[in-house]
Amino acid sequence: MRLTQGAFSFLPDLTDTQISAQIEFALAQGWAVSIETTDDPHPRNTYWDMWGMPMFDLKDAAGVMMELKAARTALPERYIRINAFDSTRGWETVRLAFIAHRPPVEARFALDRVEAEGRVQRYALRRVPA
């Protein structure tokens, strides 16, 4: 199952040139770029692991690409995403996040029906082994 989270996830995987161009855009907006990885890509999991510190004061995408390549080599079995954080007052949030690397075998999920109070039916996503 193809994981669709963040920007561009319904498109074919971005090439390195395209990733680099997106980072260039983020840096041009003055956003701080960071890299995060996870082995638990459940949509409710907002706590991805940081790959090093967020990269402030960068002028060029080459620095991020260097880290991204290092992360891919070290953690080929994990999802890797790129975040761009806008520190402008009023925003102070991640403005752009997209998946930059997927494991060879993607995570699979199943939909569970859950009984709630008063026979209300709820649904939950459950990770199933690949």
Place this chain on the structure above:
Amino acid sequence: MTMLADPMPGTETPAPPLRQALNLADMYRDSEIGPLLAELDRDLIGLQPVKQRIREIAAYLLVTKARRELGLETSTPTLHMAFTGNPGTGKTTVALRMAGILHRLGYVRRGHLVSVTRDDLVGQYIGHTAPKTKEVLKRAMGGVLFIDEAYYLYRPENEKDYGQEAIEILLQVMENQRDDLVVILAGYADRMQTFFSANPGFRSRIAHHIDFPDYDDEELLRIADLIAEKEGYRFDEGARAALADYVAARRNRPDFANARSIRNAFDRARLRQAIRLFEAGGEVDADALSTITAAEIRSSRVLSRDG
């Protein structure tokens, strides 16, 4: 998925046909090299070897560009540099301009300069150095990394020194990401010599070793004029003669630091001028406020001691 892979009709751009010949003179005119070199000649006094090397680099980049347009084999030239010279010969000044120069020549993408010393690269504990060095390198990508007093990176007296770790990371990036950044090392000639002989990897990865010569007396006088002009001062005739004596005397003192000594002398002369005007009292005009006279130069310690 084949539909996505196919380019949309009408959007494919055929590669421009390779040209058979190019006019280098035209390319030179279209580039910014001419005005750039003129500007350097105007702003930097002396430093002939440096200007000559910048001229060579400019020509080389132009030829590389021409080769690419004619479809000849090209690889990115390495432009890592080492600046060596005595104190005050303009190493830092030139390095600061080098980022702008390389950017205008189209060699680096951004043209910013990240200036660091040992403290910014080397950590205090085990495992602290590599992230610190890498962070600096990432910030410098697309521009120029200037390492001032680079020989401090290597401390032979302490074999556990973390400087060696920083050197290894630097060398690796200098080799693998030549088109992402340019590294400039600067330092005094003799100590850089020791540094390079202890780290042969550095010497071989640096294509341009530029030696900054000492300024002669006439150049130092022109530098004094330039400094004064920038600050809105001028020397009168007597002061200029006194300055010539000053330069000759200053040169023989052990702590002579070329242009930096002149800069300091100018700052002190400015102080003396202020106290002279202050003690004289009365009305002053713009001319009096911006003129430095012989008295201010002559009262220097350097001149009073030998005569």
